[in-house]
Amino acid sequence: MGKKNNTIFKPSVPFVFPMARLIGLTFLLFFSFSSATSSTNSEIIQQACKATRFPDSCQTSLTQSSNLTQTSKPSDVVEAAMSVSSQNLKTAQSMVKTILDTSSDNTNRSRTAMICLEVLHNSEHRISSASQVFPSGRIKDSRAWMSAALAYQYDCWSGLKFVNDSQLVNQTMAFMDSLIGLTSNALSMMISYDLFQDKLEDWRPPITERSGFWEDGDVFGTGAGAALRGFPLDLMANVTVCKDEGTDCYKTVQAAVDAAPDHHGGEARRFVISIKAGVYEETVRIPLEKTNVVFLGDGMGKTVITGSLNVGLLGVTTYNTATVGVLGDGFMGRDLTIQNTAGPDAHQAVAFRSDSDLSIIENCEFLGNQDTLYAHSLRQYYKGCRIEGNVDFIFGNSATVIEDSLILIRPRQVNPEKGETNAVTAHGRTDPAQSTGFVFQNCVVNGTEDYMVLYYNNTKVHKNFLGRPWKEYSRTVFINCYLEELISPLGWMPWDGEFALSTLYYGEFGNSGAGANRTGRVSWSSEIPDNHIYSYSLQNFIQGDEWIPTSS
Structure with missing residues (x-):
């Protein structure tokens, strides 16, 4: 299960973020200094910063912030922390732009800097959105968006690690060490405010299920979340994509996406693209400004979007291998196949990558080998899908619920007689404050027919696991699957030695089948x-009752 050290997002070894450097790097931070520092309520800052993983940098940054006064409330402290993160992010963007401008003779560094700028732009967008809605009480949205903002900053840092061949890159990484710490601080305080409101004495650093903490809420079968939810059934196409010559339709999916209006808002204003049966050999990108785009196919195996980008190609990163990559919020897809045909010996080769918040995918098929489905960030819902792959083929740092779906392990086909070791998932949560994780409910985990022939021929050399921890706070649960x-009796496999084994959360509940025995x-x-199973319900984990339509 070797990994290539390709630039950004999917390294071969785990990253342990060097937060020990954080305190020593505070001199790099650029704050809005206030001449009225003496009027800042230092007591409330000190108390609020106890809720973070890095209280020293928290206190330093907020004491020097111009956004707090003697009369500031706990919510004001959280807003000030978000502002500090935003200010420092702008500096990081400027530093990465300088790397790009001075790297014309270095393809790897140049491509890394370009992707860094893209993900930092996404981070900026999410922090801005969180800052706008937090005062109105939309704390769950704010937490989801700040979780993504933190993930994007980490992605940039981890990519720069592989092109750190100059003083400028090293300085930028050092600055981003501190930026990530500041964003983590803001997110941690946001959790305590969500849980305890103005009771500062109750605020505390984020803890996870591993330490006995669950965010319980409404239960399955009660409240607004009890209704069956999924893809809306009454959508009418705005445009059509087809393969027929002479027909009045777009000939590529990307052309139809480009025709979608920017910032298409509201549930009643989806831009629906009907994609007729056929094989569409193309790379599709839905940018951040193309919101509420809907793909309607003619069925799995009938409407097929296919590509073969992989990290074996010069200058291609895991992030860019996706056949379809979505950034715009509110994306929906139904009745189609998205695949990456690079083959099992091509290493990372993504079929579908999503950074679309509040996205719904139903009755879709995702085919690949290593890294098939990149559920990269934010809140995603998959229902009635078919997902095939072998190495870490469902991965990312999103809050994703996958229901009623078929998860199939494929042969890797590289010396299969010597045996294969596969992991279904590799979740990438880097911070305990991030509201991310993979939840599988009522799914079937099995192998394709081709794989099962290999497995039955020699069960001793073919090992399959539910997941392994890509990052330190990896979180994945299988419920009623x-x-x-x-599936190996061990259930789960390490990533690298003892890495993350004391901080991850891998949970199971109510599963059946020969691979479900937990002994x-x-x-x-x-x-x-039993009393915490509802933490992973559709409504509690991704607030699905607020944005997933009822099926009736």
Whole structure:
């Protein structure tokens, strides 16, 4: 299960973020200094900063912020922390732009800088959105967006790690160390405010299920979230994509996406693209400004969008290998296949990458090998889908719920007689404050027919696991799923030695099938307590009752 050290997002070894450098790097931070520092309520700042992982940098940054006064409330402190993060992000963007401008003779560094600028722009957008809605009480939205903002900053930092061949890159990484810490601080305080409001004495650093904490809420079968939810059934096409010569329609999916209006807002203003049966060989990108775009196909295996980009090609990163990549919020897809045909020996080769908040995917098929489905960030919902791959083929740092879906392991086909070791998931949460994780409900985990032939021929050399921890706070749960016998009795596998084994949360509840027996599970996985199972419901985990339409 080797990994290529390609630039950005999917390295071969785990990153342990060097926060030990944070305190020593505070001199790099650029704050809005206030001449009225003495009037800042230092007591409230000190108390609020106890809720963060890095209280020293928190206090330093907020004491020097011009946004706080003697009469500031706890919510004002959270807003000031977001402002500090935003200010420093602008400096980071400027530093990365300088790297790009001075890297014309270095393809790897130049491509890394370009992707860094893209993800930092996404981070800027999410922090801005969180700052706008937090005062109105939309705290769950704010947390989701700040979680993504933090993930994007980490992505840039981790990419620069592989092109750190100059003083400028090293300085930028050092600055981003501190920026990530500041964003983490803002997100941590946001959690405490969500849980305890103005009761500062109760604020505390973020903890996870591993330490006995669940965010319980409404339960399955009660309240607004009880209704069956999924893809709206009454959508009418705005434009059509087809393969027929002479027909009045777009000939490529990308051309139809380009025709969508920017910032198409509101549930009643979706831009629906009907994609007729056919094979569309293209790379599709839905940019941040193209919101509420809908793909309607003619069925799995009938409407097929296909590509073959992979990290084996010169200058191509995991992020850019996606056949379809979505940034615009509110994306929906139904009745189609998206695939990457690069092959099992091409290493990372993504079929579908999504950074679309509040996205709904139903009755879709995702085909690939390593890294098939890149659920990169934000809140995503998949229902009735078919997902095939082998190495870490569902990965990312999103808050994703996958329901009623078929998860199939494919042969890797590279010396299969020697055996294969596969992990279904590799979740990438880097901070305990991020509201991210993978939730599988009522799914079936099995192998394709081709794979099962290999498996039954020699079960001793073919090993399959539910997941492994790509990042330190990886979180994945399987609830009421059917796990076939190809799943190892151990259930879960390490990434690299002891990395993340004491901080991850891997949970199971109510699963059945030959692969669901927990008596042989690794000691660092868990059985979800009955009284906390509802933490992972559609409405509690991704606030699905607020944005996923009812099916009736």
